Amino acid sequence: DVKVTQSSRYLVKRTGEKVFLECVQDMDHENMFWYRQDPGLGLRLIYFSYDVKMKEKGDIPEGYSVSREKKERFSLILESASTNQTSMYLCAGRSGEGPQHFGDGTRLSIL
Amino acid sequence: GESVGLHLPTLSVQEGDNSIINCAYSNSASDYFIWYKQESGKGPQFIIDIRSNMDKRQGQRVTVLLNKTVKHLSLQIAATQPGDSAVYFCAENRGGSYIPTFGRGTSLIVHP
Numbered sequence: 154d155v156k157v158t159q160s161s162r163y164l165v166k167r168t169g170e171k172v173f174l175e176c177v178q179d180m181d182h183e184n185m186f187w188y189r190q191d192p193g194l195g196l197r198l199i200y201f202s203y204d205v206k207m208k209e210k211g212d213i214p215e216g217y218s219v220s221r222e223k224k225e226r227f228s229l230i231l232e233s234a235s236t237n238q239t240s241m242y243l244c245a246g247r248s249g250e251g252p253q254h255f256g257d258g259t260r261l262s263i264l
Numbered sequence: 265g266e267s268v269g270l271h272l273p274t275l276s277v278q279e280g281d282n283s284i285i286n287c288a289y290s291n292s293a294s295d296y297f298i299w300y301k302q303e304s305g306k307g308p309q310f311i312i313d314i315r316s317n318m319d320k321r322q323g324q325r326v327t328v329l330l331n332k333t334v335k336h337l338s339l340q341i342a343a344t345q346p347g348d349s350a351v352y353f354c355a356e357n358r359g360g361s362y363i364p365t366f367g368r369g370t371s372l373i374v375h376p
Contacts, residue, residue, distance in 0.1 A: 184362055195353075195367070195369060201362060201363065203362055211363075245307075250357075252310040252313050253364065254310060257305075257307045258305075258307045
């Protein structure tokens, strides 16, 4: 079974900090995704990657960047954290045309 | 625009009842549909999926029904248990697309 692991369950950072959220998957497949989840807004796609060093913007990429240097690792970067980026962040991996498999999320608070 | 939605935001049932969670989709090009369960404090967990060449698929205590004529998807949970309490999401995927479209979710509350 696919396992997607997010390095932190909870993070508290300050406005203006550069924040790194890490995600690792144990499957040898290409597709990885970063979402944020907010009450009443559902899952919103920030970025996705379909191969190493490849990335595509999702619906809300502003204020974020990503890095995919190895197939198993997909990092989300908040260049200069702001309070409106306080949210639950979910990473997912996908095997071909099958379902996405999600990590347990990182609850990020920006003070 | 094309979207995936849910008819009911909250569904309350008694333990032992059967539960039905509904989902409407509007993209006729979608050919793959997925149901997820998200418990409090956890990420969405895959439950069951179905492709557009099927009308029904069964898993353990769960059944997904697909009605392409009216673009409707449902998740049936038999003998609902308190551990089934969670938010349930449907998602649709167009063939060849990396990106599924998620519904907003239905909260299922199971009373003992």
